[in-house]
Amino acid sequence: MAVRVLGVGAAAPELRLHAADVGAAWGRGGRGDVAVCAPDEDTLTLSWLAATRALRAAGVEASDVDVLFWGTSRPPFAEGPSFAFLAASLSLSASIGGSLSAGSAHSGIEAFVGAADAVRAGSARIALVVASDAVRPGPGTGFEARCGAGAAALVLATDEPEAAPATIGATIGARVTRTRPFLDRYRGDGEVDNRDLYDARLFREEIFLPVVNEVAEALAAFDVRAWSLPDPDGRLGAVVARKAGAAETPSATVYAAIGDAGAAAPLLGGIAAMDTAGLVAIVATGGGRTTGLLVDVAAPVPGAATTLQSISGGATASYAEALRARGQLLPVGETIPMGVPPESAMFVRGADEMLGLLGGRCVDCGTISTPPSIHPHCINCGGPKLEPVALSRGGRVHTFVVNQTMPAPFVAPLPIAVLDMDDGSRLMLQAIGDGTDIEIGTRVELVLRKYAHERGVPVYGFKARAKKDDES
Ligand SMILES: [Zn+2]
Numbered sequence: 001m002a003v004r005v006l007g008v009g010a011a012a013p014e015l016r017l018h019a020a021d022v023g024a025a026w027g028r029g030g031r032g033d034v035a036v037c038a039p040d041e042d043t044l045t046l047s048w049l050a051a052t053r054a055l056r057a058a059g060v061e062a063s064d065v066d067v068l069f070w071g072t073s074r075p076p077f078a079e080g081p082s083f084a085f086l087a088a089s090l091s092l093s094a095s096i097g098g099s100l101s102a103g104s105a106h107s108g109i110e111a112f113v114g115a116a117d118a119v120r121a122g123s124a125r126i127a128l129v130v131a132s133d134a135v136r137p138g139p140g141t142g143f144e145a146r147c148g149a150g151a152a153a154l155v156l157a158t159d160e161p162e163a164a165p166a167t168i169g170a171t172i173g174a175r176v177t178r179t180r181p182f183l184d185r186y187r188g189d190g191e192v193d194n195r196d197l198y199d200a201r202l203f204r205e206e207i208f209l210p211v212v213n214e215v216a217e218a219l220a221a222f223d224v225r226a227w228s229l230p231d232p233d234g235r236l237g238a239v240v241a242r243k244a245g246a247a248e249t250p251s252a253t254v255y256a257a258i259g260d261a262g263a264a265a266p267l268l269g270g271i272a273a274m275d276t277a278g279l280v281a282i283v284a285t286g287g288g289r290t291t292g293l294l295v296d297v298a299a300p301v302p303g304a305a306t307t308l309q310s311i312s313g314g315a316t317a318s319y320a321e322a323l324r325a326r327g328q329l330l331p332v333g334e335t336i337p338m339g340v341p342p343e344s345a346m347f348v349r350g351a352d353e354m355l356g357l358l359g360g361r362c363v364d365c366g367t368i369s370t371p372p373s374i375h376p377h378c379i380n381c382g383g384p385k386l387e388p389v390a391l392s393r394g395g396r397v398h399t400f401v402v403n404q405t406m407p408a409p410f411v412a413p414l415p416i417a418v419l420d421m422d423d424g425s426r427l428m429l430q431a432i433g434d435g436t437d438i439e440i441g442t443r444v445e446l447v448l449r450k451y452a453h454e455r456g457v458p459v460y461g462f463k464a465r466a467k468k469d470d471e472s
Helices: 019-025 043-058 082-089 107-121 200-220 236-244 250-258 262-272 304-310 319-325 345-355
Strands: 003-011 015-018 033-036 067-071 097-101 126-134 149-158 170-179 224-228 278-286 289-297 315-317 358-362 386-390 394-403 414-421 426-430 443-454 457-466
Touching: 003 043, 003 107, 003 262, 003 304, 015 019, 015 319, 019 319, 033 149, 033 250, 043 082, 043 126, 043 149, 043 443, 043 457, 067 082, 067 107, 082 097, 082 345, 082 457, 097 107, 107 126, 107 149, 107 262, 107 278, 107 289, 126 262, 149 250, 149 262, 170 200, 200 224, 200 236, 200 278, 200 289, 224 236, 224 250, 224 262, 236 250, 250 262, 250 304, 262 278, 262 304, 315 319, 345 358, 345 457, 426 443, 426 457
Parallel strands: 015 315, 067 097, 067 126, 224 278
Antiparallel strands: 003 149, 003 170, 015 033, 126 149, 170 289, 278 289, 358 386, 394 414, 394 443, 414 426, 443 457
């Protein structure tokens, strides 16, 4: 049974850091930019954005997805409900299957292969694959100026006619994998920052090139049009490309735009190539494992053409701002903790309505009350029967304020907006940015972000983002 790619999506975080600024802090040079998460972004919010775009491109409803396969070396909980949080924020079914792969930069391709096998075996009709990463590099390491962040998502399905329209043009083909026990970039137990390569020449000549070349050569036996190749230092990718006779390497464009996006990098380079017919080879390496696989593109895959646009842009951050956003530069002094612990009843009971962005619709008069846990009765008629309903993700600013001073860990200026949503509901949410791009009447869309990170627990919710003029 063939496994088809119905649609793809990509995402990158808000901030861009000049490698030269990192180099300057350590008496070195540097070139290019890398993408860095803002304080309210992480691998889960990036995954949400890429997956939302992939589902939209594929024309697949979240409720129709059977399995979610997520690969990231940095799940938001080292141990905890990372998978369930992502599934809930995407409004996937409560009976969703699948798995979370972690532990290395190889985890993204593991998710892809796992999802393809589940579809091929017939245990899932529609699979959602997400690969995301936002590695925290050790300050002063050579990797720091190269370490980026991003996410890629793919919607896979069987070729059964009832599963999806028969016109979609990419199928997953052969694969090859090699496993060898060596240390490259790693993070020890209990460590937060990744260690750099100990011996770059040893890595290049005895680890990376022999294994990656072997896998690439196996794929080069086919008539490959475009390649996604790993490039740990900005030079090795080109060496492998030359050896494999690769003419087109969209992965190089992805690395240039956002740096090394870890577990997401191989799939980002892969989906960027799916806008043109021909064989696409994707090679991923990390954690002692290297896997290559082929995707046969017969016609452009929906969403592929906007991959590079989805990861471009971003606001320039200084090195100090990037360190602060990554939690490597911390203020001394009092912070304002949340009044209630994140494990408490309020969060347990409110998780579904926060992650799924639910309101309560009155069965008597149809008015939507938000948030439902605070309004057990209809705000219009006082009726006691409210049914949970997914709120609109688009609306307009009714009014707003911009807080100019905020206690740590919050960062000022912090806009808070009252929104009139397209379904008639009214919400009060934080807005992304410094408030200069919103005014009364501004069109907004809601995106998942992190509201707080406390006692090791990320707290997610939706925030309003002003729509630009060219966005529908
Ligand atoms: Zn009512």
